[in-house]
Amino acid sequence: MSDHLSALLAARFSDAPQVPADLEQVSSLQAIAGRGSCRSFEPDPVPLETLRTLGAIALASPSKSDLQQRDIVIVDDAEQKSRLLDLVSDQAWTAQVPSLVVFCANNRRQRHLHEMQGLEFANDHLDAFFNASVDAGIALASFVIAAEAAGLGCCPISTIRNRAAEASDILGLPDHVFPVAALAIGRPAAAPRSAPACPCGRRFTWTVSTRRQPQTSRPTTRSAPPGNPMQISAAPTFTAPATATHGQWTRPVNTACRNGKASRSSSATKVSALINPQRRSGRAGLRSAR
Numbered sequence: 001m002s003d004h005l006s007a008l009l010a011a012r013f014s015d016a017p018q019v020p021a022d023l024e025q026v027s028s029l030q031a032i033a034g035r036g037s038c039r040s041f042e043p044d045p046v047p048l049e050t051l052r053t054l055g056a057i058a059l060a061s062p063s064k065s066d067l068q069q070r071d072i073v074i075v076d077d078a079e080q081k082s083r084l085l086d087l088v089s090d091q092a093w094t095a096q097v098p099s100l101v102v103f104c105a106n107n108r109r110q111r112h113l114h115e116m117q118g119l120e121f122a123n124d125h126l127d128a129f130f131n132a133s134v135d136a137g138i139a140l141a142s143f144v145i146a147a148e149a150a151g152l153g154c155c156p157i158s159t160i161r162n163r164a165a166e167a168s169d170i171l172g173l174p175d176h177v178f179p180v181a182a183l184a185i186g187r188p189a190a191a192p193r194s195a196p197a198c199p200c201g202r203r204f205t206w207t208v209s210t211r212r213q214p215q216t217s218r219p220t221t222r223s224a225p226p227g228n229p230m231q232i233s234a235a236p237t238f239t240a241p242a243t244a245t246h247g248q249w250t251r252p253v254n255t256a257c258r259n260g261k262a263s264r265s266s267s268a269t270k271v272s273a274l275i276n277p278q279r280r281s282g283r284a285g286l287r288s289a290r
């Protein structure tokens with residue numbers, strides 16, 4: 001990667017930060033800043049040991065209280081892979097996915113730990129969903145960064161959550177384990193490009209700020225800055241220390257901006273039905289689904 005970090009960030013953000021000189025040529029940072037999702041692949045599947053190695057690297061990423069409330073399912077069974085890809089076939093590019101991995105949130109392991117110690121599981125509320133989903137998302141991001149460093153291309157597939165119960169059945173997921181996203185992975189057929197700024201604009205300072213927002217009451221909706229057609233929900237927390245970096249503007253939860261339009265996904269609601277299912281049993285962990 002020969003581009004300077006500042007050039008890569010300037011291509012993404014109209015208000016990119018001033019990059020310190022000592023970071024300009026750090027190749028690992030350049031790779032992340034210049035990365036892009038890949039939706040066009042060479043046909044060869046990724047070797048199992050490569051996927052397992054990437055999975056182990058992904059699980060070296062931070063995990064809340066090191067509870068590892070996440071699983072990575074390497075789908076190496078051809079029929080299972082085909083059935084899962086059928087669930088997302090409304091996205092035409094997924095028909096040619098060489099290898100597939102599914103990132104799951106796992107609230108089961110923590111329950112087991114409590115059981116083993118004879119403790120009541122006190123966090124049987126939104127935490128059961130939130131902590132596990134965040135852990136899974138961190139693993140997904142780390143897996144993508146690791147895979148791209150290994151010369152592979154990836155694209156997460158969140159629409160698997162639209163058919164979350166079927167995906168869980170295909171994978172034989174046990175109770176309290178639910179899919180967060182699938183990941184298509186393979187050798188890129190063409191070099192992935194960084195995402196261009198979306199039509200509603202992409203400003204670094206909308207999502208990263210070092211300023212605490214002085215506010216006494218918490219509004220539910222805040223108008224977007226001029227020129228941004230999106231209505232932006234303001235949901236920052238005001239309890240963080242004044243020195244903390246946290247969101248100045250946040251997009252609505254579950255809202256994707258595509259072609260300037262905001263759409264609300266129902267996948268979280270569908271997944272939430274899987275948090276406490278009473279009907280499946282099986283094993284969990286980093287594994288190949290067979």
Ligand SMILES: Cc1cc2nc3c(=O)[nH]c(=O)nc-3n(C[C@H](O)[C@H](O)[C@H](O)COP(=O)(O)O)c2cc1C
Pocket residue numbers: 035036037038039091155156157158159160181193194195
């Ligand atoms: C959790 C998650 C789910 C995603 N689901 C999809 C998907 O279903 N289909 C798709 O084409 N891209 C999906 N993406 C990829 C995003 O669209 C992509 O990361 C975003 O447009 C930014 O582009 P870039 O990755 O090329 O920088 C997903 C990304 C994430 C993080």
